[in-house]
Amino acid sequence: MKAKGNPGRELKRWEKTTLADVLKRFPERRKTFETSSGIELNRVYTPLDMEGFDYLKNLGFPGEYPFTRGVQPTMYRGRFWTMRQYAGFATAEETNKRYRYLLDHGQTGLSMAFDLPTQIGYDSDHPLSEGEVGKVGVAIDTLADMETVFQGIPLDKVSTSMTINATAVILLAMYIAVAEKQGVKPESLRGTTQNEILKEYVARGTYIFPPQESMRIVTDIFAFCRQYLPQWNTISISGYHMREAGCTAVQEVAFTLADGIAYVEAAIKAGMDVDSFASRLSFFFGCHNNFLEEIAKFRAARRVWARIMRERFGAQRDTSCMLRFHTQTAGCTLIPQQPDNNIIRVTLQALASVLGGTQSLHTNSRDEAYATPTEDSVTIALRTQQVIAHESGVTDIVDPLAGSYAVEKLTDEIEGKALEYIERIDSMGGAIKAIESGFMQEEIIDSAYAYQKAIEDRNLIIVGLNEFRTDEQSLRDILKIDPEVERYQKGKLTKVKTERDSDRVETTLAALRDAAEGDGNIAPPVLDAVKAYATVGEISDTLREVFGEYRES
Amino acid sequence: MKGERKIRVLIAKPGLDGHDRGAKVISRGLRDAGMEVIYTGIRQTPEQIATTAIQEGVDIIGLSCLSGAHNHLFPRVVEALREKGAGEIPVFGGGIIPVDDIPALKKAGIREIFQPGTTIPDIVRFIEKLVHEER
Numbered sequence: 067m068k069a070k071g072n073p074g075r076e077l078k079r080w081e082k083t084t085l086a087d088v089l090k091r092f093p094e095r096r097k098t099f100e101t102s103s104g105i106e107l108n109r110v111y112t113p114l115d116m117e118g119f120d121y122l123k124n125l126g127f128p129g130e131y132p133f134t135r136g137v138q139p140t141m142y143r144g145r146f147w148t149m150r151q152y153a154g155f156a157t158a159e160e161t162n163k164r165y166r167y168l169l170d171h172g173q174t175g176l177s178m179a180f181d182l183p184t185q186i187g188y189d190s191d192h193p194l195s196e197g198e199v200g201k202v203g204v205a206i207d208t209l210a211d212m213e214t215v216f217q218g219i220p221l222d223k224v225s226t227s228m229t230i231n232a233t234a235v236i237l238l239a240m241y242i243a244v245a246e247k248q249g250v251k252p253e254s255l256r257g258t259t260q261n262e263i264l265k266e267y268v269a270r271g272t273y274i275f276p277p278q279e280s281m282r283i284v285t286d287i288f289a290f291c292r293q294y295l296p297q298w299n300t301i302s303i304s305g306y307h308m309r310e311a312g313c314t315a316v317q318e319v320a321f322t323l324a325d326g327i328a329y330v331e332a333a334i335k336a337g338m339d340v341d342s343f344a345s346r347l348s349f350f351f352g353c354h355n356n357f358l359e360e361i362a363k364f365r366a367a368r369r370v371w372a373r374i375m376r377e378r379f380g381a382q383r384d385t386s387c388m389l390r391f392h393t394q395t396a397g398c399t400l401i402p403q404q405p406d407n408n409i410i411r412v413t414l415q416a417l418a419s420v421l422g423g424t425q426s427l428h429t430n431s432r433d434e435a436y437a438t439p440t441e442d443s444v445t446i447a448l449r450t451q452q453v454i455a456h457e458s459g460v461t462d463i464v465d466p467l468a469g470s471y472a473v474e475k476l477t478d479e480i481e482g483k484a485l486e487y488i489e490r491i492d493s494m495g496g497a498i499k500a501i502e503s504g505f506m507q508e509e510i511i512d513s514a515y516a517y518q519k520a521i522e523d524r525n526l527i528i529v530g531l532n533e534f535r536t537d538e539q540s541l542r543d544i545l546k547i548d549p550e551v552e553r554y555q556k557g558k559l560t561k562v563k564t565e566r567d568s569d570r571v572e573t574t575l576a577a578l579r580d581a582a583e584g585d586g587n588i589a590p591p592v593l594d595a596v597k598a599y600a601t602v603g604e605i606s607d608t609l610r611e612v613f614g615e616y617r618e619s
Numbered sequence: 620m621k622g623e624r625k626i627r628v629l630i631a632k633p634g635l636d637g638h639d640r641g642a643k644v645i646s647r648g649l650r651d652a653g654m655e656v657i658y659t660g661i662r663q664t665p666e667q668i669a670t671t672a673i674q675e676g677v678d679i680i681g682l683s684c685l686s687g688a689h690n691h692l693f694p695r696v697v698e699a700l701r702e703k704g705a706g707e708i709p710v711f712g713g714g715i716i717p718v719d720d721i722p723a724l725k726k727a728g729i730r731e732i733f734q735p736g737t738t739i740p741d742i743v744r745f746i747e748k749l750v751h752e753e754r
Contacts (some may be wrong), residue, residue: 182635182686194664197691198635271637271661311640398640402735435735436715438687511643518644522738531736546717547687618660 073113085109101359102517103316105479111471119474124369128464130384132372134365134477135465136423137388142461146174148426149451150227152394154179154204155438156551158214161204165219167441173448175257176219176226177428179203180237185272187233187606190555200551202438203229207559208566208599212240213247221245226257227302227392227426232274234261235283236605239593242295258299258348258392261287264325264497265304267616268506269311274606277498279613283588284329285336288343290589299348301329302392308506309352310398312514315363316480318351320487321497321506323371327488328497330379340379344386353415353422354396360415361467362476364391364422370481370488393419394428400435404530408432413450420454421467427451438545559601566599574598575608582612626750629677631659631668633696636686641713645681648739654746665692669699672708678750681742682712682729689716694727709749713737 099107108115126132129139138144151168153176154161165176180203183195189207190199199205206212221244230237238259242252263280266273273280284301291298305322313321326347333343351367353360371389375381395415400408409432416429429447431439439447455461467473491500500506520526527533574595581591588609595605630646632639639661646658657675659668672680680700682693693712700706712724713733721732731745 186635188635194635197688198686201687266637269637271639272635310638312644437717511640511647514640514644515647518648518739522740549690618662 077112077114101315102354102356103314103359103480103483105476111475113471115471115475125468131387132369133388134369135468137390141423141464143464146455146461147420147424148175148225149173149448150175150177150426150428151444151448152177152179152229152428156200156204156547157554158204158211161215162217171445171448172452175426176224178226178228180230181205182272184602185230185233187274187602189601189603190552190559192603199555200547205555206237207555207601208562209240209243209596210562210599212244216244221248222250222254228258229260231260231263231266231272232280233602233606234259235287235589235592236596236602238287239589239596242593243597252294253296255295256297258302259287260304261301262304264328264501265307267501269307269510273616274610275613276616277502281332285333286587286589288333289336289338290587291346292343298346300346302348302350303329304350306350306352306394308510309354309396311510312517313510314513315354315359316483317487317509317513319363319367319370319480320484322349323367323374323484324488324491324497324500326371327374340381341383341386344375344381345383349389349391351391351393352396353393353419355399355411355415357414357418358473359476360418361422362473362480364424365477366480366484370484390425392426393424395430397430397434400430401528401531402436404536405432407530408435409446412447416450417454417460420460423465440545562599570598571600575600575604578605578608579612582609626654626746627675627677628654628656628746629659629672629675629680630656631663631680631682632661633663633665633668633682633692634684634686634688635662636684637661638685642683645739645742649743652743665695665699668696669703669705672700673703673705677708679746680708680710682710684714687715689714690720690723693724693729697728709753
């Protein structure tokens with residue numbers, strides 16, 4: 067019974083003998099096994115699944131087109147990914163303290179969370195801000211708040227990622243203004259503005275303006291950064307939030323890259339050469355529970371994007387074809403029941419994202435499913451990354467799972483299914499049309515509902531939720547935002563408003579309005595307004611008056 | 620229960636929070652359980668929610684909030700209903716609500732708070748029981 071000769075014949079023999087004998091006595095746990103995207107899994111993968119596999123065409127070498135194996139030739143042998151915990155809460159003072167704490171504990175980049183009023187362009191004293199100030203992120207009303215957030219943090223030494231979309235241009239301007247006060251020039255600033263409005267209509271909800279006007283702001287930021295902030299990632303094209311809203315791994319790749327296509331098209335339409343901005347595009351994905359599918363997802367996404375950039379948009383430079391991405395472990399997989407188990411989920415997800423070649427990573431804290439994380443739990447989350455980096459050994463080989471029959475097959479299947487979706491979206495007229503018609507939203511909610519049903523029908527077991535339950539209580543030691551924060555922030559805003567030069571505010575806002583009504587880039591006048599201590603609300607209102615507001619239909 | 624009018628539910632998202640997966644999944648689940656469901660969409664003020672509930676003649680309102688603003692927003696919805704003379708419409712909620720916040724919310728008139736991990740059948744049973752008691 068030696069495995070000699072033809073693998074196909076040998077596989078049939080194995081199925082009829084060794085396998086059949088065992089199946090008769092011990093049936094498998096399920097009739098079929100599927101990934102989250104409904105990809106049916108074989109029992110075992112063999113060289114037969116690699117038929118037509120062309121190493122140089124499909125994989126190539128790390129740091130070379132189509133980048134399946136990673137965007138750098140040495141990956142983590144050179145430098146680990148950026149360990150970047152999303153943080154920000156309450157006041158600028160509290161947030162500054164947390165940032166310094168994280169940097170002192172070995173975090174290598176900052177990731178800024180803003181409260182909802184800041185994200186949607188309302189000041190802390192707006193009636194719609196009531197109850198929301200300082201929740202889910204830090205409240206920023208004026209440049210004064212931003213100055214406090216970065217007090218004692220030299221902006222030429224850190225890279226900062228900002229989860230900010232509809233008001234991205236305002237917060238970016240504030241960051242530039244703070245740097246200037248520190249004596250740091252814009253060209254040495256490193257970081258990312260999420261600046262990704264399309265997924266806001268689909269999943270996250272912090273839009274202000276209608277899609278076309280929003281796309282103009284997005285491409286204004288591209289053009290402005292191309293000129294003044296060459297090291298800045300101008301956008302983080304995000305699948306994470308759609309994944310959190312319930313979509314599958316395949317849908318995440320497809321919808322994210324379809325949105326990416328829309329941004330590239332918009333920038334080209336705005337007169338930019340593809341190679342002049344494409345290397346500053348960055349991406350953001352979630353990492354869910356299905357370990358191998360997630361690894362394959364990242365590899366597939368890199369390959370699909372590289373080919374889109376070269377074949378569809380004619381990008382010449384290799385850096386234009388590189389899909390560089392941030393990962394956050396999937397918040398929607400965390401549960402409040404037996405919360406310490408979340409640490410294990412996060413570990414597996416973090417490991418998958420590292421094996422998938424991520425450039426930066428946020429590991430969720432065990433309590434992140436139901437609160438802003440405490441210092442203790444955020445430390446464990448950061449330590450998880452450090453253990454993977456320094457102790458697991460997976461960082462010593464580039465793309466170590468390449469060539470695994472299963473992983474390569476899954477990578478191909480995710481690519482194929484994602485391309486089918488992208489074609490469908492193309493035939494609808496592109497991502498913006500697919501969003502306006504509700505197509506992506508419907509697909510996502512279908513998947514979310516199927517996931518919920520699978521848990522309720524116990525086709526999907528979540529440890530501690532629908533199996534292995536105990537009476538263990540949720541963590542009670544969670545971080546609460548003092549309602550006093552809102553009053554404090556309003557007071558600070560009033561003080562800034564009395565002390566600033568109101569004529570200068572009016573003049574700069576009038577200049578912004580002119581730019582918005584015409585076709586000038588709005589970033590420079592926003593920067594002037596910010597420096598005059600105009601508020602996020604005032605600047606947003608000026609743009610609201612010109613651009614109008616989007617309403618969900 | 621045949622011949623009875625279908626239960627009408629308003630699922631609403633008060634405040635600025637845009638995380639609507641829960642609201643949408645619950646809406647679909649309640650529809651599958653035979654109820655008529657109106658979903659408001661995101662970014663509703665408590666006043667808007669109360670007005671919609673009255674216009675649509677709903678039997679019950681479910682609120683979803685994941686931003687941490689529930690202590691402020693949920694009681695305001697109850698107040699708005701009372702101000703408009705519709706204080707009898709029961710209100711329940713869900714989202715990311717710390718256990719410690721639940722007693723005060725109930726005191727403010729919220730009938731029930733569902734925690735993450737609640738199943739759709741749990742909510743269906745709750746609504747059916749409550750609506751039939753009140754009818």
